[in-house]
Amino acid sequence: MLIFNKKSDLSAFLSPLINQNKSIGFVPTMGALHEGHLSLLKKSLAENDITVMSIFVNPTQFNNAEDLEKYPRTLEKDVEKMSTISNKIIVYAPAVLDIYEGNTVSQSFEYDGLEHQMEGQHRPGHFDGVGTIVKRLFEIIQPNNAYFGEKDFQQLQIVKKLVSKHKLPVHIIGCPIFREKSGLAMSSRNERLSPEARKKAALIFEILTEAKEIFQEKSIAETIHFVEESFEKHPEFELEYFEIADEATLLPISEKESDKKYRGFIAIFIENIRLIDNISLN
Template sequence: MEHIERLKTLRGRRSAWRQAGLRVALVPTMGHLHPGHLSLIREARARADRVVASVFVNPLQFGAGEDFSQYPRTLERDSDMLRDAGCDLLFAPSEAEVYPRGREGQTAIEVPGLCDQLCGASRPGHFRGVATVVAKLLNMVQPEVAIFGEKDFQQLLIIRRLVADLNLPVEIVGAPIVRERDGLAMSSRNSYLNAAERAIAPRLHANLVAAATRLRAGVSCEAVEHETEQALAAAGFEPDYVSVRRRSDLAKPAPAPGTPDDRALIILAAARLGRARLIDNLACDLDASLA
């Protein structure tokens, strides 16, 4: 596996692949990899001739008081994992390589409507930073396809909208959430959990499963959201939000769902547990008879 830090070198490698007619897939990451990331590499491997993974802890998506300085940086370990997973090229640029004019001088990208709700409301500016760095990475690597995990479902929709609105020639693929045996969604921030918190953490997913059951039984979205927040608080979490949305666009479903979009739902949640802010989601399709 090749390890590249400079854009000029990356562009040379990408040019050679293009001349050879090879299809390229990109898997963007912030490192501290886990099996969920490696599942994205496998998905990329199945869809392309060459797989590029990026490792870059993006300062623009961290707010004041968040964990940018403490975020785990394990590049040597990540490199070994990527090599074993069949990655062809690791792009691990410095901050100066990505933002040569500095953080304040960087042109920023906004995705109206999707960026300022849910996690965007709790973390102002977060998705502006995500959209900006993803646009840059897509332009740097110029892949035919890019793979993102569905755990960050809001992020996935934002990236799809960004690509559509800017007419970028790349296919965006969402890959299923990879979970531990007890249901906890794999995340780099799970390493922040102590033993007692790790025992509680799977209840986030368990409560989403219970919420989906309630929705399919005809309980209102508002009641399900309130009940689930209460259940999470009782389990020891500090809930940020629990929200039932349409999977297609994250709009709130109509009170009496009648359209297919209003029945294809997703339950999203974010909650703090100790030092960790955990997010998760679960798809929930309502029976047409409930409309």
């Protein structure tokens, strides 16, 4: 397995392969890999000649300095996990200086309003940071295909918009949420939960699943009320938001339309650790 820490070395390695029209699949991550990440990796390996995975904890997408500091960094373990799948994966694990060249600030992006909903409301500047790093990594790696998990569904839609607005020659592929046996959406942040909290966090998906059933028969307001009331019964959770939105626009909906796709989005704290999840409601 080849591991590059400098973009100049990675570009020098990839350039002749690009000239040979080899297809490049790219899986961007912040490390602390789990089965969800590995599923993206497997898909890329199956669909491309070359697969690159980046491992980089991007400082510009954190609006909480403590969250950035505590985010797990486990490169050695990550490489071990990757090696169980293939030894042909190319790893890009740069330092902040290699990416930002001493100017660790975000560019400003507009995503036609997608950035103002949900995560955008609660994490100011987050999607500028996401756009900055994703665009930079696309420029360095020049992938044909890039793979993103649907757990971060808003991010997936924003990356698609970024590619469209900036006319980037990358095909964005969304992949299903991977869940633990309990139903908890796999996340690097799960590693920070105590065993007890991790067990309790299974309630998130249980309530989302019930909300989906309620949404089929009852109103939007009743569905939202059910979720809010359910978490009020469990004081170990702090619900930041639950919203029902149009999948395409991410705008909250006021009434159902038969030709639209809807999704429920949630952000919640347990043990002061912020977890997000979502579920298709159609």
